[in-house]
């Protein structure tokens with residue numbers, strides 16, 4: 001009996017159908033609307049989904065990418081916000097989500113394998129010296145014999161979340177000696193681990209290919225500057241799939257020009273899209289790609305949001321969900 005009363009109280013708190021507002025800013029809402037509707041139905045959730053058009057709908061949840069401040073003023077009944085991405089730096093920087101309103105982000109949702117694939121391609125390009133072959137000099141046929149180093153370079157991954165771990169696993173499978181750095185100490189079989197500021201120097205000192213998979217926070221902003229590059233072995237390489245704000249662009253360019261670093265493969269930038277006048281575009285040791293290392297797949301992402309929403313509806317506290325964002329640390 002008590003449980004029926006508890007259930008009725010819960011149902012009274014959560015009127016049916018649940019109203020969800022979808023604010024996707026630069027992302028097209030159509031694909032998301034379809035994927036979310038499908039995922040909510042599959043999870044047995046009774047949901048009315050509205051694309052945000054500036055008018056309040058009495059929503060209890062918001063699914064967002066770079067939402068406008070007005071949304072939160074217009075929808076005071078929100079109980080949680082779902083971020084359509086793994087990184088929440090842009091959302092937190094806007095400072096539009098009211099304090100105390102839980103934010104839940106995507107965890108992996110199909111992105112980890114893709115980011116690992118991107119990094120492994122960049123590793124293959126470095127170790128095989130692929131840049132010597134493309135584009136082929138006009139009219140030339142045949143290749144110059146080239147010696148390549150037998151020992152695979154030591155790979156170091158900054159960040160041991162879903163992305164960092166997938167990158168480490170993939171690199172290790174291809175025989176690279178791997179190490180990782182995180183905020184809190186971690187133990188991972190077969191991986192040399194380092195933590196916190198005390199662990200950064202020895203981590204950088206052993207790392208010949210540095211892969212950044214950190215979230216952008218107050219602590220990770222500008223982390224990779226001239227001092228960090230100076231601690232790495234001469235001729236090391238940098239791959240950035242985390243966020244552009246972690247690298248100090250001028251210091252990276254200086255380290256490349258001095259020969260301290262051999263190459264940089266950059267998928268993310270301080271300003272995106274990368275401005276036309278930025279020196280990265282024309283630097284011979286820099287490869288730029290337009291934030292495509294791991295596109296967010298609609299189906300798995302929507303499924304994860306539906307599963308999290310179902311948990312919340314069952315009374316699971318938001319801070320127990322896998323993608324709960326701890327705003328105090330910024331990720």
Ligand code: NDP
Pocket residue numbers: 086087088106107108111115158159160161162163164181182183184185196213214215216217219220241242243267268291292293294295331
């Ligand atoms: P997680 O939150 O799961 O993991 C973050 C990792 O970074 C954790 O290991 C954490 O340490 C570590 N970390 C955070 N702050 C610090 C710090 N100050 N010092 C040392 N380590 C720190 O994130 P994900 O793996 O899901 O994603 C990481 C980032 O990748 C995203 O925030 C996003 O910016 C980027 N990304 C890029 C994509 C692309 O297409 N280029 C696609 C998807 C994500 P601890 O384990 O101790 O908490």
